[in-house]
Each structure stands twice: as structure tokens, then as C-alpha cells.
Amino acid sequence: MNEQMLKQQLIHYLAERIMLSEEDKQAIAAAYSIQTLKRKEFLFEQGKICQTEAFILSGTFRVFYCDQKGLEHVLYFAFKDWWVGDMASFNSTEPSGLNAQALEESVILTIDPIKKEELFSRVPALERLFRLIIQKHLAVLQKRFLLTISATAAERYLELIRRAPGIEQLVPQHQIASYLGILPESFSRMKKQMHQQKKS
Amino acid sequence: MNEQMLKQQLIHYLAERIMLSEEDKQAIAAAYSIQTLKRKEFLFEQGKICQTEAFILSGTFRVFYCDQKGLEHVLYFAFKDWWVGDMASFNSTEPSGLNAQALEESVILTIDPIKKEELFSRVPALERLFRLIIQKHLAVLQKRFLLTISATAAERYLELIRRAPGIEQLVPQHQIASYLGILPESFSRMKKQMHQQKKS
DNA sequence: CGTCTATTTGAATGTACTCAAAAGCGGTGG
DNA sequence: CCACCGCTTTTGAGTACATTCAAATAGACG
Numbered sequence: 001m002n003e004q005m006l007k008q009q010l011i012h013y014l015a016e017r018i019m020l021s022e023e024d025k026q027a028i029a030a031a032y033s034i035q036t037l038k039r040k041e042f043l044f045e046q047g048k049i050c051q052t053e054a055f056i057l058s059g060t061f062r063v064f065y066c067d068q069k070g071l072e073h074v075l076y077f078a079f080k081d082w083w084v085g086d087m088a089s090f091n092s093t094e095p096s097g098l099n100a101q102a103l104e105e106s107v108i109l110t111i112d113p114i115k116k117e118e119l120f121s122r123v124p125a126l127e128r129l130f131r132l133i134i135q136k137h138l139a140v141l142q143k144r145f146l147l148t149i150s151a152t153a154a155e156r157y158l159e160l161i162r163r164a165p166g167i168e169q170l171v172p173q174h175q176i177a178s179y180l181g182i183l184p185e186s187f188s189r190m191k192k193q194m195h196q197q198k199k200s
Numbered sequence: 201m202n203e204q205m206l207k208q209q210l211i212h213y214l215a216e217r218i219m220l221s222e223e224d225k226q227a228i229a230a231a232y233s234i235q236t237l238k239r240k241e242f243l244f245e246q247g248k249i250c251q252t253e254a255f256i257l258s259g260t261f262r263v264f265y266c267d268q269k270g271l272e273h274v275l276y277f278a279f280k281d282w283w284v285g286d287m288a289s290f291n292s293t294e295p296s297g298l299n300a301q302a303l304e305e306s307v308i309l310t311i312d313p314i315k316k317e318e319l320f321s322r323v324p325a326l327e328r329l330f331r332l333i334i335q336k337h338l339a340v341l342q343k344r345f346l347l348t349i350s351a352t353a354a355e356r357y358l359e360l361i362r363r364a365p366g367i368e369q370l371v372p373q374h375q376i377a378s379y380l381g382i383l384p385e386s387f388s389r390m391k392k393q394m395h396q397q398k399k400s
Numbered sequence: 401c402g403t404c405t406a407t408t409t410g411a412a413t414g415t416a417c418t419c420a421a422a423a424g425c426g427g428t429g430g
Numbered sequence: 431c432c433a434c435c436g437c438t439t440t441t442g443a444g445t446a447c448a449t450t451c452a453a454a455t456a457g458a459c460g
Contacts, residue, residue: 067350075346088339097346124324131331138338139288145345146275146297149381150267153448173407181349186448188408353416373439386416388440 006034010055010109013081017132018125028126031119032109043084043100043108051096052110053085059106060170064099064178074179076144077103077164077171084108087137103171153182154190206234210255210309213281217332218325228326231319232309243284243300243308251296252310253285259306260370264299264378274379276344277303277364277371284308287337303371353382354390 007029014020014028032055037043044050046066061078063086075098078084086096111119120127147156157180161167168176177187207229214220214228232255237243244250246266261278263286275298278284286296311319320327347356357380361367368376377387 065346065350067346069350071350073346073349075342087335088342092339097343120328124327127324127327127331128320131327131334134331134334134338135287138334138341139292141338141341141345142275142288143297145341145348146265146267146273148345149273149348150265150269150271172405183449184407185409185450189448192408372437383417384439385418385441389416392440 003034004029006057006107007032007109009057013055014126014129018129020123020125024123024125027119027122031115032111035108035110037102037106037108039102039104041102043102044086044096044098046097046099047095049093049095051086051089051113053083053116054108054110056080056082056084057107057109059108060103061100061106062103062171062175064101065097066099072178073181074175077167077179079164083133083137087134148181153180153186154194156180157190203234204229206257206307207232207309209257213255214326214329218329220323220325224323224325227319227322231315232311235308235310237302237306237308239302239304241302243302244286244296244298246297246299247295249293249295251286251289251313253283253316254308254310256280256282256284257307257309259308260303261300261306262303262371262375264301265297266299272378273381274375277367277379279364283333283337287334348381353380353386354394356380357390
């Protein structure tokens with residue numbers, strides 16, 4: 001697929017949400033770069049200052065945090081037409097606190113903070129849209145946090161497969177366990193127990 | 201204190217972050233309303249559509265979620281010069297998923313979504329500032345989430361009193377426990393154990 | 401087919417929980 | 431000023447659940 005066709009997917013996503021002139025579309029297409037990542041490749045890594053924000057044209061990512069003990073904690077999974085980035089440290093000079101890894105061959109559009117600011121000056125409506133996108137991210141994270149502290153792992157699991165059906169075919173179990181905040185062993189036992197309860 | 205003097209505190213907060221003309225300042229001062237809340241009064245309540253965002257001139261708030269079992273979970277505490285609101289549902293038509301309660305007599309400046317949008321049209325620089333403020337909130341929440349799933353309650357407790365010294369004099373223990381995601385009984389035992397370890 | 405990784409299962413451990421009761425503390429009214 | 435009440439905090443004992451460590455099984459991939 002050629003470059004312009006791929007970028008059309010982002011333009012289409014944006015045009016569904018805000019009004020864009022032809023010049024706006026040109027500027028947007030020019031600001032983003034196409035990048036392809038193979039399975040297991042990283043888009044950004046914890047501790048490095050490589051700051052990038054990406055729009056997923058195709059593929060899947062896992063965004064995770066690696067704690068002092070070396071344990072990985074999945075913050076979220078990201079799919080087609082989603083944004084991936086460390087929204088918290090993008091725009092700041094600090095190194096990222098997160099890792100983003102492709103779970104399969106993925107094609108993305110990337111932008112750096114400077115180009116993004118330039119784009120905002122040129123297309124003010126984007127500023128507003130990104131405020132709403134960040135707000136949406138905040139809403140999702142807040143819900144996830146509240147669910148994590150108030151619901152059981154089983155309830156969180158049901159919520160995950162409700163919101164992202166088919167995820168089990170896409171990501172290995174131990175990563176789902178990590179997303180749920182439990183160990184693979186606990187996750188295995190939990191599923192077994194849930195199946196038994198369904199039968200009774 | 202008179203109205204204009206109180207509103208100066210917000211203008212000052214904003215002017216430190218973005219350039220504002222005299223007209224901008226006028227418009228901002230006009231858009232916000234002063235409100236006083238007594239101890240234990242609510243700014244907004246879960247399930248109600250009363251959507252409001254507030255800037256704290258003086259006082260303290262706890263923002264919490266009440267789950268199906270009736271347990272309260274403190275999402276965050278908010279102090280002078282902070283924003284309080286359900287950023288996730290502000291601007292949406294859904295009822296709030298959170299409660300905000302004054303922990304002491306508090307004076308705030310409030311605005312509703314419609315006035316806020318009007319203000320953004322009039323003062324575009326505010327749009328940008330609020331994008332950054334939301335981004336900051338997202339960063340804080342993300343850090344809190346990652347800490348919750350990767351650190352012990354004791355570590356989270358130390359982090360809290362590091363970031364908000366004097367909080368123990370201000371809020372009752374069971375609310376701190378709620379913030380940490382443990383029960384008051386567990387919090388009490390935890391503190392006892394921490395003191396013993398310090399001595400040895 | 402063999403190796404490597406992912407998943408399942410088992411047993412013992414630990415940590416926070418539940419329920420229950422006692423102790424501490426603050427405020428109110430006599 | 432003291433006695434009482436309500437609420438918060440502490441302590442205790444038993445329980446539940448996820449964890450750890452270890453081993454076995456199953457699957458994926460070359």
C-alpha cells in the first residue's frame with residue numbers, strides 16, 4: 001500500500017471528529033511518518049527519552065511498566081485506530097516510564113512532540129480534539145483504576161473480554177494475567193474455577 | 201474577602217502559565233462563580249448529572265468512588281490551587297461516577313461545561329492550558345495506578361506522605377487507608393509494624 | 401523430532417481480609 | 431468539670447485468596 005493511502009486512514013479518523021480543510025489534511029499527512037514494526041519490536045522503552053506518539057493503522061501493542069523487581073505490568077493493550085504513547089511523559093523532557101511492544105507485525109503513523117506542536121498551531125481544531133482524546137484516555141484509565149481496586153480479578157477479566165473480544169486469541173495468557181494484576185498461575189486457576197461455576 | 205480579590209487567585213494561577221490580556225482576565229473572572237462549602241458538604245455526587253469543575257481557593261476535598269458493596273475508595277485528595285472535578289465525565293452527558301466532599305470549610309470557583317466551552321472560544325490559549333492540565337492529571341493517575349499494582353501498601357503510604365506532608369493531620373486515618381486501597385484495620389497494623397521496624 | 405516456552409497443577413506460605421470486641425478520642429449537655 | 435455518647439482506631443482470632451516454589455503437561459516453532 002502506498003504512503004498516501006495509509007495516511008488517509010488517519011485523515012479519515014480525524015475528519016470524522018473535526019472539520020478539516022484540504023490544507024489541514026495536507027499538513028497532517030506531512031507531519032506523520034509511516035513506520036512498520038515486527039512482532040516483539042519496541043516502539044518506545046522505559047528509561048529512554050525517545051518520545052513518540054503513534055496512531056495504529058494495523059496491528060496490536062501492549063504498553064507495560066517494568067517495576068524494581070523486574071515484574072512487568074500491562075497498562076493497556078492498543079489496537080487499530082488507537083493511539084499509543086506515554087501520554088504522561090510525551091511533551092515532557094523526562095524519559096518514558098513505559099514500554100510499548102508490538103504483539104504482531106504492525107503499521108503505525110508516528111509524530112514527535114515538536115511536529116505535533118507545529119501541527120497544533122497550523123490546525124487549531126486539532127488542539128481541541130487532542131484535549132478530548134486525552135480526556136477520553138483519562139476516563140478509561142480512571143475506570144480501570146477504580147475497577148482494579150473495587151472488583152475481583154474475575155470481574156476485571158469479564159470486563160476485559162467484554163470490551164476487547166477476541167483478545168485471548170491475540171495475546172498470550174500471562175500477559176492478560178499481567179493486565180489483570182495477577183500471576184499466570186493465579187489466572188489459570190481462576191479460569192478453571194469460573195468454568196466449574198458456569199456448569200453448576 | 202470580596203469577589204474580585206478571590207478571583208484574582210485564579211487569574212494569578214493562569215497568568216503564571218499562559219499570556220492573558222486584560223480582556224481575557226475579565227472574561228475568565230466573569231465565567232467562574234464563587235462557592236463556599238462547609239465541612240462534609242458535597243460538590244458533586246455519584247449518579248447525579250450535576251457537572252461542575254472547580255478551582256480550590258482554600259480548603260481540602262476528597263474525591264471518591266462508592267462501589268456496589270457500598271465501600272468507598274478515595275481516588276485523590278485535592279488542595280488549594282488544585283482542580284476538582286470528574287474530568288472523565290465532565291463534558292459528557294453521563295452522570296458522574298465520583299463524589300467530591302469538602303473535608304473542611306472550603307472556598308472554590310466553579311464553572312459548567314457550557315461556560316467553559318464559551319471561555320475556550322474566547323481565550324484559545326486556555327484550550328491549550330487545559331489540555332496540559334488534563335495531561336498532568338493523566339500522568340498523576342497513571343503513576344498512582346502503576347504504584348498501586350507494583351508497590352506494597354507501605355510503599356504507597358510513604359509516597360503519599362512524601363507528596364502531601366501534613367495530610368495525616370487533615371484527614372482521618374480510615375480515609376488514608378481507603379486511598380491506599382486497604383482497610384482501616386490493615387492500615388493500623390501496617391503503621392504499628394513500620395514503627396517497630398524503624399526501632400530495630 | 402526435539403527444544404523452548406507457556407500453561408497447568410500441587411502443596412505450603414503469607415498477607416490482607418472478616419467479624420468481633422476493646423480501647424481511645426472528641427464533642428455535647430448536664 | 432465531668433459523664434456520656436458516638437465515632438475512630440486498635441487489637442485479636444480465624445479465614446480466604448493469591449502468592450511462592452516446584453514439577454508436570456501441553457503447545458509452538460524450527
